[in-house]
Amino acid sequence: MTLPSRNGDIIMMKADNEIISYREMCDREEVQTLQRGMNYRLSGRHSVVLMSLRHNAPYSDRVDSNGLILIYEGHDIPKTANSPDPKTVDQPEYNPSGSLTQNGLFHQAAQAYKQGQKSAEIVQVYQKLFNGVWSDNGKFRLTDSWMEKSGNRKVFKFILELCDKSVGHSKQRMNIEQNRIIPSQVKMEVWKRDKGRCVECGATDNLHFDHIIPYSKGGSSLTANNIQLLCARHNLLKKDKIE
Numbered sequence: 327m328t329l330p331s332r333n334g335d336i337i338m339m340k341a342d343n344e345i346i347s348y349r350e351m352c353d354r355e356e357v358q359t360l361q362r363g364m365n366y367r368l369s370g371r372h373s374v375v376l377m378s379l380r381h382n383a384p385y386s387d388r389v390d391s392n393g394l395i396l397i398y399e400g401h402d403i404p405k406t407a408n409s410p411d412p413k414t415v416d417q418p419e420y421n422p423s424g425s426l427t428q429n430g431l432f433h434q435a436a437q438a439y440k441q442g443q444k445s446a447e448i449v450q451v452y453q454k455l456f457n458g459v460w461s462d463n464g465k466f467r468l469t470d471s472w473m474e475k476s477g478n479r480k481v482f483k484f485i486l487e488l489c490d491k492s493v494g495h496s497k498q499r500m501n502i503e504q505n506r507i508i509p510s511q512v513k514m515e516v517w518k519r520d521k522g523r524c525v526e527c528g529a530t531d532n533l534h535f536d537h538i539i540p541y542s543k544g545g546s547s548l549t550a551n552n553i554q555l556l557c558a559r560h561n562l563l564k565k566d567k568i569e
């Protein structure tokens with residue numbers, strides 16, 4: 327999003343940790359619907375991954391301790407009337423037709439990057455908080471993948487590294503410092519506590535998850551005590567104040 331700054335310039339605000347509706351998410355990706363967790367080169371552009379970390383979420387995705395790396399689990403075979411329980415069979419690399427599945431496409435891209443054959447695939451990550459409430463986690467680089475044992479079967483794991491945008495002047499750098507992955511449990515707790523409103527003005531649109539103490543100053547991304555909801559305006563006012 328863009329907001330006019332005090333001196334009239336337009337500054338780009340980082341969208342990461344911005345809260346959006348399902349419709350806004352689809353609009354950003356220029357699609358009518360977005361249902362699948364993994365979408366290789368959606369609309370011929372970047373790839374898109376949907377995360378859901380609720381306890382009943384079917385996949386076990388993890389965030390590493392410094393909040394810069396997501397470990398994303400691949401997808402099971404589709405559930406159909408005739409198929410075995412998807413949780414009892416290996417996650418597929420190929421479709422029955424022989425074409426690559428989404429797992430296969432992401433795996434191939436990650437391996438090509440590792441072998442120096444191409445640059446890292448750019449993956450836009452969205453995180454589901456509640457029905458209709460999503461968080462834009464920004465863009466990541468797909469840098470590794472493998473299959474590993476999980477119980478009696480094998481699953482895919484994908485490494486997604488938060489894109490380093492540490493270029494430009496201090497305001498942008500400040501935004502990067504703010505930019506750490508906030509676990510879903512923390513986001514859901516903050517959303518409930520702040521009742522889906524900016525804590526300063528009560529606005530219910532253009533909301534962001536804000537670090538009360540910036541990450542760069544030792545504030546944590548891992549506890550709801552250090553995260554609050556702010557609208558875009560108050561998010562920006564606060565950043566100006568910190569600088």
Ligand SMILES: [Zn+2]
Nearest residue numbers: 524527557560
């Ligand atoms: Zn506000």
